[in-house]
Amino acid sequence: MYIKDELxxxxxxxxxxxxxxxxxxxxxxxxxxxxxxxxxxxxxxVYTPNNQAEMDYGRDLGLPGxxxxxxxxxxxxxxxRLWTMRQYAGFGSAEETNQRFRxxxxxxxxxxxxxxxxxxxxxxxSDHPLARGEIGKVGVAIDSLADMETLFNEIPLGxxxxxxxxxxxxxxxxxxxxxxxxxQGFTKAQINGTIQNDVIKEYICRGTYILPPEPxxxxxxxxxxxxxxxxxxxxxxxxxxxxxxxxxxxxxxxxAFTLADGIAYVEAAIKAGLNxxxxxxxxxxxxxxxxxxLEEIAKFRAARRVWAKVMKERFGAKKAKSMSLRFHxxxxxxxxxxxxxxxxxxxxxxxxxxxxxxxTQSLHTNSYDEALxxxxxxxxxxxxxxxxxxxxxxxxxxxxxxxxxxxxxxxLTTALEEKAMDYIAKIDALGGAxxxxxxxxxxxxxxxxxxxxxxxxxxxxxxxxxxxxxxxxPVEGLLKVDLSVGERQVAKLKKMKAERDQAKxxxxxxxxxxxxxxxxxxxxxxxxxxxxxxTLGEICGVLRDVFGEYKQQIVF
Amino acid sequence: MSEKRIRVLVAKPGLxxxxxxxxxxxxxxxxxxMEVVYTGLRQTPxxxxxxxxxxxxxxxxxxxxxxxxxxxxxxxxxLLREKGAGDILVVGGGIIPDEDIPALKAAGVAEVFGPGTxxxxxxxxxxxxx
Numbered sequence: 043m044y045i046k047d048e049l050x051x052x053x054x055x056x057x058x059x060x061x062x063x064x065x066x067x068x069x070x071x072x073x074x075x076x077x078x079x080x081x082x083x084x085x086x087x088v089y090t091p092n093n094q095a096e097m098d099y100g101r102d103l104g105l106p107g108x109x110x111x112x113x114x115x116x117x118x119x120x121x122x123r124l125w126t127m128r129q130y131a132g133f134g135s136a137e138e139t140n141q142r143f144r145x146x147x148x149x150x151x152x153x154x155x156x157x158x159x160x161x162x163x164x165x166x167x168s169d170h171p172l173a174r175g176e177i178g179k180v181g182v183a184i185d186s187l188a189d190m191e192t193l194f195n196e197i198p199l200g201x202x203x204x205x206x207x208x209x210x211x212x213x214x215x216x217x218x219x220x221x222x223x224x225x226q227g228f229t230k231a232q233i234n235g236t237i238q239n240d241v242i243k244e245y246i247c248r249g250t251y252i253l254p255p256e257p258x259x260x261x262x263x264x265x266x267x268x269x270x271x272x273x274x275x276x277x278x279x280x281x282x283x284x285x286x287x288x289x290x291x292x293x294x295x296x297x298a299f300t301l302a303d304g305i306a307y308v309e310a311a312i313k314a315g316l317n318x319x320x321x322x323x324x325x326x327x328x329x330x331x332x333x334x335x336l337e338e339i340a341k342f343r344a345a346r347r348v349w350a351k352v353m354k355e356r357f358g359a360k361k362a363k364s365m366s367l368r369f370h371x372x373x374x375x376x377x378x379x380x381x382x383x384x385x386x387x388x389x390x391x392x393x394x395x396x397x398x399x400x401x402t403q404s405l406h407t408n409s410y411d412e413a414l415x416x417x418x419x420x421x422x423x424x425x426x427x428x429x430x431x432x433x434x435x436x437x438x439x440x441x442x443x444x445x446x447x448x449x450x451x452x453x454l455t456t457a458l459e460e461k462a463m464d465y466i467a468k469i470d471a472l473g474g475a476x477x478x479x480x481x482x483x484x485x486x487x488x489x490x491x492x493x494x495x496x497x498x499x500x501x502x503x504x505x506x507x508x509x510x511x512x513x514x515x516p517v518e519g520l521l522k523v524d525l526s527v528g529e530r531q532v533a534k535l536k537k538m539k540a541e542r543d544q545a546k547x548x549x550x551x552x553x554x555x556x557x558x559x560x561x562x563x564x565x566x567x568x569x570x571x572x573x574x575x576x577t578l579g580e581i582c583g584v585l586r587d588v589f590g591e592y593k594q595q596i597v598f
Numbered sequence: 599m600s601e602k603r604i605r606v607l608v609a610k611p612g613l614x615x616x617x618x619x620x621x622x623x624x625x626x627x628x629x630x631x632m633e634v635v636y637t638g639l640r641q642t643p644x645x646x647x648x649x650x651x652x653x654x655x656x657x658x659x660x661x662x663x664x665x666x667x668x669x670x671x672x673x674x675x676x677l678l679r680e681k682g683a684g685d686i687l688v689v690g691g692g693i694i695p696d697e698d699i700p701a702l703k704a705a706g707v708a709e710v711f712g713p714g715t716x717x718x719x720x721x722x723x724x725x726x727x728x
Binding site: 160161163164171172173174175176179180244247248249250288289290376379380381413414415416487490491494495497498504506507508516520523594596598 | 612613614615616617618621622624625626636637638639640642664665666668669670693695696697712713714716717718
């Protein structure tokens with residue numbers, strides 16, 4: 043990127059300067075013997091154009107909206123439109139979550155993001171024995187289309203975009219969303235949103251799997267195919283590094299394992315006979331924004347570059363949209379402390395800023411009380427306002443990729459790209475992401491353990507936890523999920539089940555079974571079934587019967 | 599070292615899949631010389647108690663991040679007592695609001711370790727109380 047003579051001159055100057063640095067370090071020693079990023083890259087005192095001697099502007103950076111998209115996926119980025127401010131919400135009953143959604147929309151939020159409770163995420167109805175104690179706890183309980191209709195009451199599904207954190211039963215929830223939108227008078231082509239639908243990371247670290255990998259990958263390919271024809275603007279998957287990072291991975295592992303999962307989905311869809319450019323434009327990603335500010339910015343840029351090269355070189359994608367990595371970001375839940383919780387507002391703000399400087403398409407900022415409970419209305423509002431400050435007050439959105447060209451950021455971006463490619467090669471050698479689940483789990487666990495040891499022995503400072511502690515009063519005003527939610531949900535479900543045409547329900551479940559046993563696409567039978575109020579648990583029960591359940595290998 | 603090694607069952611009751619904490623604690627206890635069995639995810643109270651008896655453990659440590667601790671922790675304690683294993687030390691951790699802790703202790707959970715607890719504190723507590 044630089045003329046060789048220039049580089050030689052700078053290198054010579056740096057050598058002279060190094061003597062000066064050594065003298066300074068004698069008098070005023072550096073705080074650490076060695077500085078390193080969270081991924082373990084050793085950090086030099088200062089960076090110069092020599093660190094970029096190998097960089098080729100066109101090959102490695104390009105302009106925003108152009109291959110390899112290092113600088114962003116849009117030519118004008120936030121000068122055109124800010125990211126979608128999308129707070130993940132959901133708890134208790136569909137009525138309560140509907141109230142929270144409407145509150146957030148009134149407060150200036152621009153998209154919805156729905157959290158489901160664990161029984162819903164694992165494909166059990168609220169009356170299943172394993173649902174005890176869990177109904178409505180970490181998200182809203184959805185058993186049937188009736189709950190979905192309540193959830194989106196007076197929210198026009200043709201006009202908002204909705205992200206649904208649902209994986210193993212994603213096809214069934216998407217079917218309910220489609221049915222709900224159609225009842226409101228919208229067509230499938232008018233709805234916008236995302237289903238997470240990323241089952242590999244459920245096996246690796248998030249835990250809400252149902253079926254074994256093979257039928258799970260088939261369901262995902264079915265959704266890709268169905269949506270490419272019927273629901274063209276729906277994001278069919280959100281390939282997620284967020285939870286990999288929350289489970290303890292480094293930044294480099296986060297992008298590597300996420301993109302390795304992405305490669306597995308692309309391969310499965312191609313194997314199922316789909317054309318890469320028919321489905322790849324609707325793939326989206328989901329990353330974590332953690333505390334190591336500069337490394338996080340470089341991480342987002344590196345992820346875009348790696349994916350663009352993979353799609354072009356490995357899969358021969360032709361469309362620009364197949365190569366450009368669009369992503370949602372959430373600030374790091376694990377970085378929140380139960381101690382001095384208001385301080386979490388600052389942590390979240392820096393994390394959110396790294397996501398914006400890294401070019402995110404949508405963002406969730408965590409609330410300060412989330413190490414203690416689900417967030418309250420007040421704490422959610424502060425979290426949303428944090429995004430408003432970044433978007434409207436501090437000027438960082440007026441230029442695209444402001445840190446592009448920083449000697450350090452570019453060096454780190456390249457280092458992360460190389461490290462990620464090494465990991466992907468290792469995973470390829472193991473036979474791909476599905477075969478490498480336990481390998482990734484081990485890597486993540488080791489990194490998590492090292493991180494905790496570094497906190498315990500104070501090599502890593504956590505304000506309020508191992509430094510700057512103080513006496514505190516318990517936090518007041520935490521959100522409590524009403525214990526009667528579970529009972530009311532079960533009663534509602536039983537009443538609804540009793541009122542249905544039982545013969546029709548049985549016939550629809552038989553149709554799901556036959557489709558599952560054949561090579562047919564499952565989406566049409568899911569939609570037919572949910573329209574007649576066949577429940578999530580009933581449909582998933584049939585899938586469990588046909589395909590069996592995934593058994594986790596215990597790795598630690 | 600003639601003393602018998604402490605045996606611990608680290609368990610994940612309920613449906614949440616957050617096992618970072620459980621696995622880190624399991625590793626720390628193992629590194630401190632204890633024998634540790636980790637159950638994996640989605641264990642019912644019955645499964646946890648049956649594993650505790652089968653593995654003949656001194657301690658059951660449970661981790662929940664979904665908010666279902668109020669239902670599931672006491673069920674495990676009660677089942678252990680029913681099976682005549684009320685002497686097993688039961689401890690818990692996860693996202694557990696301070697105001698829920700007295701009720702858990704009253705139900706027989708010996709100690710609750712919240713976010714930010716150093717590993718050494720958990721190890722020490724178990725060494726002193728198991």
